[in-house]
Amino acid sequence: MILLGHNASVFDTPRLLLNGGSTFTSNLNEMKVLFGDSLPVLKVLRDMPNSPLQPATNKLGDVYETLFSDKFDAHDALEDVKALRKILFTAPLQVPNETLVNHGKCTSPNNAFDQATFLERRQDTIQSYDGKLYSTDQGCKESLSTSMIQKMADAGLSYYTLQALYDKYGLNGLYGVFALAPTTATTNSTCRAKSVSPRVTANRRILSMILRHFQKS
Numbered sequence: 001m002i003l004l005g006h007n008a009s010v011f012d013t014p015r016l017l018l019n020g021g022s023t024f025t026s027n028l029n030e031m032k033v034l035f036g037d038s039l040p041v042l043k044v045l046r047d048m049p050n051s052p053l054q055p056a057t058n059k060l061g062d063v064y065e066t067l068f069s070d071k072f073d074a075h076d077a078l079e080d081v082k083a084l085r086k087i088l089f090t091a092p093l094q095v096p097n098e099t100l101v102n103h104g105k106c107t108s109p110n111n112a113f114d115q116a117t118f119l120e121r122r123q124d125t126i127q128s129y130d131g132k133l134y135s136t137d138q139g140c141k142e143s144l145s146t147s148m149i150q151k152m153a154d155a156g157l158s159y160y161t162l163q164a165l166y167d168k169y170g171l172n173g174l175y176g177v178f179a180l181a182p183t184t185a186t187t188n189s190t191c192r193a194k195s196v197s198p199r200v201t202a203n204r205r206i207l208s209m210i211l212r213h214f215q216k217s
Helices: 012-030 038-046 060-068 077-089 097-103 109-127 146-154 159-179 204-216
Strands: 002-005 034-037 183-185 192-194
Touching: 002 012, 002 077, 002 097, 012 109, 034 038, 034 109, 038 077, 038 097, 060 077, 109 146, 159 204
Parallel strands: 002 034
Antiparallel strands: 183 192
16 A cells, blocks of 8 residues: 655655654554655656656646646545545546656655664754754854755754864864764675765865854854
8 A cells, every 4th residue: 555645755744744643654564555755656647758747747736736736625635635636636647657666766664664763863953953053044144054054064063063063072063073084884894994085064164154153153
C-alpha cells in the first residue's frame, strides 16, 4: 500500500509521522505501508512530449484546472484527496502504478520518520542563529547568508555549539571546526583518512565575521 500526497514528502508525511511518533511509525512499517509523492510524478509526465499537463505549474489546483477545465476547493483536505485521485487515475493521465512507484519517491515509514526527525533538528539548528550570526535585515552587514547557515546546520553546528567551542578553546577551536577537514574512519579503526575539503568553509571573509562576532559577544 502506498499513501500518496501532493508534495507529501515535504509537508504531509513528516507532519503525520512526527505527530504520530515512533510507535505509530513502526506499526505502519509492519503493515508494509509506503509513502509516496505525486509532485515528482507529475513533473516527469509534464516533461513528456505533447503532455496534457503543459503549461500547468506544480500547484495541484493549476494541474486540475489544466486537465479538466474546472476548479475545486483547494482549501479542503478531503477535496484535495479527491482531486489528486481524479488527476492520477482518470483520463487523460491514468498514471500506471509502475510510474508512481518509480518516480514517486516511495519510502518506508521508518526512513521517512528518520528524515523528518533530521529536518526538524536541522530547522531548530538554523533558528539558533536568528538574531545572532544571521538576520533577515538586508541592512545588517554582520549576517551570514542563508546558504551558509544551512551548511553549518548540515554539519551539526548550532550557535550554542559554537559558543561552547569558543568558551572552551577560543578562536582556534572555532577556526578548527570550520576550516579544517574532518576525518573519517577507514577499514582499520586505528587509522584515519583525511578529507581534502574543510568541514564547513575556509573562506577568510566568512571566518573573520564569525570570529569577530564571538570576540564581541
